[in-house]
Amino acid sequence: MAVDCLLLDVDGVLVRYARHLRVRHLATACGCSAAAVHAALFDSGLDREHDSGLDSDVYLARLGQALGTPVSAAQWQAARIAASMPQAGVIERVQRIARHLPIAVLTNNGAMMADTIPRLLPTLADALRGRVLCSGALGGRKPDPAVFLQATALLGLRPERTLFVDDLFTNVRGARVAGLQAETAADSRTFGKVMKRYGLGG
The missing domain is CATH 1.10.150 (DNA polymerase; domain 1)
Incomplete structure (x- = not known):
């Protein structure tokens, strides 16, 4: 898909x-x-x-x-x-992907993180503008499938054509229940493997 x-x-x-x-x-x-x-x-x-x-x-x-x-x-x-150390290898891959594919963020954090993430990830700030979703603003947390459906609706996406990546399999499972394509990755190596599997390069 x-x-x-x-x-x-x-x-x-x-x-x-x-x-x-x-x-x-x-x-x-x-x-x-x-x-x-x-x-x-x-x-x-x-x-x-x-x-x-x-x-x-x-x-x-x-x-x-x-x-x-x-x-x-x-x-x-x-x-x-x-307290947040950017994973340079992952971010570099995402930068390359963002040149040809929309990116967005879904995080279990309070609403103040929406303003914090662009400062954390300045090289992704433009690509993420208006596309940072925090559980505190959504009123629910991953892995609730309803949160993923709410997120994709807000972003104007079809769940089945959205690839979600998380380091926790419980969240990946919730995304899959909601109909998203979803995979686990926690570092540049595993992230790169996932991107290659989906034909996204990176």
Whole structure:
């Protein structure tokens, strides 16, 4: 089946995400302990709420209350960028593919990541303009098949002609249930193999 769009996960495919670096960076910015940041973001479930649709202003307010100091969107974004190492080999392949095929992103992250991803991936920013979909804005998370159907509808795509790539097979399985073509890849080598299999080069 031909492919009309390459739909990509972010963490684990386009970047390597290190949660501990995010925690450490935010702790330094806010003048508190890494343990306090971890508890406020993850032990409390707040970050997952944001990923699932919690309003970003409410999220930042609750995070600031938990840490005892205001947290700005800029501080949050800087910490997220500090924790995300772009996978150069994958990105170079995607750049080449984007010259002849539309690309888009579907990520389990809060809505603020829509503005963060172009900064994380500046060489893909133009190709991704208006095509970054975050679970926090969609109100649901991968691997729910409904999220994939919502994403393809928003992008004006036919699910069966969309190739989705994620590092987690559970998300790939959800995409397949929704009717997408979907494969697992977590580095440049495996990503390249998938692209070759689908005749996308890269």
